[in-house]
Amino acid sequence: MTDDRLLEVRDLEVEFTTRDGVVRALNGVSYGVDAGETLAVLGESGSGKSVTAQAIMGILDMPPGRITGGEILFQGRDLLGLGAEERRKIRGPKMAMIFQDALSSLNPVLSVGFQLGEMFRVHRGASRKEAKERAVELMERVRIPAARQRVNDYPHEFSGGMRQRIMIAMALALEPDLIIADEPTTALDVTVQAQVMDLLADLQREYRMGLILITHDLGVVADTADRIAVMYAGRIVENAPVKELYAAPAHPYTKGLLDSIPRLDQKGGQLYAISGLPPNLLHVPDGCPFHPRCPRARDRCRTDLPPLYAVSERAAGGAADATAEAAEAAAADAAHDDIARVPEVGERSSACHYWKETVDDARRA
């Protein structure tokens, strides 16, 4: 664990008890974020992106939810060992979340200024007057025009983009070390999205915050992320620095996602589509959960669940700096496929038995 490591999620497991049975929403999720870093979490709908975030924030619905395993280390402390009161003290001053739907996460009967000021009253014991003053400052910081005149307005009196900025202001109020943004711009137009993402990036830089950005927009990810974690069926299937992932994905699901972006040269032709359907978490397939949809699947995939393998440059062939020594090491690695090293949290890794072929094919293409 590096000194800068802000958050580390290790082997997190979450279940939901539902009428139809037990939904295993998270089956061992691991990822990490450093101070000042942006980790993007990509993945299919229902793959567990929001549940992981809720578990980190301590706002998971329990019951029906239950954390059945794992650790959440935040600034070195395991949050899962803390009581409700201690968790509450962390939310706001230490970590905060921005939700997709700003209108429904703001209270409609309280003025925006009151809601912004509440953070200062509850956590900092500010007076009403001080709190309102701070609310105006925050609104100015997220560039709401005429903030002082508008501080007593209600949420519905603001446009969608403004409400999203107010949510950001609220998350930033106490200058937390970690922000989790769950699809912060999905409901916004591209021009407003650009404004909001720009603002978020500026503020993150200013405060050196860690940012977990949950999204399914591959454009936003390419634009803002330092590293990426890709989820599928309650697991991390790939973990990589942004440029490496776009240049050569190490998991067939990631490759499928990147390939299904419409490109100019495909105009008039067919789009690449991942075949089949997203998995049903009540009946996750045996072996690799992606195998019914995977173009690379072999017999082993139907029976053996792939662990996260460390993806190392030297093990993958075709690396630019392949020396004789490296090639030898690669050959040795390839021969010991099954006893591959367990990756560090945050190290480039892939949960595919055939990640080497996947990376190599992508590099060759």
Next chain:
Amino acid sequence: MADTTREPILEVRNLVKHFPLTQGIVFRRQVGAVRAVDDISFTLYPGETLGIVGESGCGKSTVAKLLMNLERATSGEVLYKGEDISKLSGRALKAVRRNIQMVFQDPYTSLNPRMTVGDIIGEPFDIHPEAAPKGDKQARVRELLDVVGLNPEYINRYPHQFSGGQRQRIGIARGLALNPEIIICDEPVSALDVSVQAQVINLMEKLQDEFGLSYLFIAHDLSIVRHISDRVGVMYLGKMVEIGSDAAIYDHPTHPYTQALLSAVPLPDPDAREGRERIILTGDVPSPANPPSGCRFRTRCWKAEERCAEEMPLLAVPQRYAGADTAVAHDSACHFAEEKQHVAHA
């Protein structure tokens, strides 16, 4: 590919829709109007896909509803094969409606949860008995399921037993039931997973080739719109601000709003992050109940001058490009329409 030398199948002329804003509970009086669609004209040719893009609230869905006659136009005409259908009612309207069908955005709420898939897809036959298959209705429904790539055995299942992509296919099958010529698609893939979007788009393109359908395709994902459209129209605050071939709009946009829109689309390429020049618009979209005078984009436009507040720009080929033989010569509603160099985009 569309044949633009042929007669248009649909021609929209000066279409207007104002929603009244009222005040008072007992004595309702009109205090203004939301100018959702304000004098819009365009054409759709047989076998063509016309994409419509623009910011939330600019009036895209209202245009769709006006074409479907789900809303009454305040003024203007919608010509279907030369006949104005916007004022039809009763039997005459019903007869036209057969040929214009709609696929909705939200596959989760647009299907009645208490009807089986067979009932949902077969429902148009109950509304239009004259178009129902002579013999076995069930057989036709099975055929439609097969056409959209769903197992015909699923005919007795309910919508909740399907995934989002499958439900969208059910919506498309229903849209195809009456063999329409035009399908209006309002954000047909926006609610779907990236991995499933491509499946539905491929299906729509296949059906278009097979049945010669014309699509009006409304979406906010500019790269999907480019992929599927022959021509693209850009709307802003109830107005069409630019329209042209996909190459004209994406490679040679001349309207500042289109330029800003395209430049704001994040590229799925981390290497492009540093080099690209983005136009970040300031300010918020004004209310359609009280749009700015002159050019409606002027409150956010970096090129705005006095003239823009006084004079409404018309949608036409800009003077400077008149007679040019390239894609840059297309309709753009800006007094200072001009190509901008280096607009990186999707």
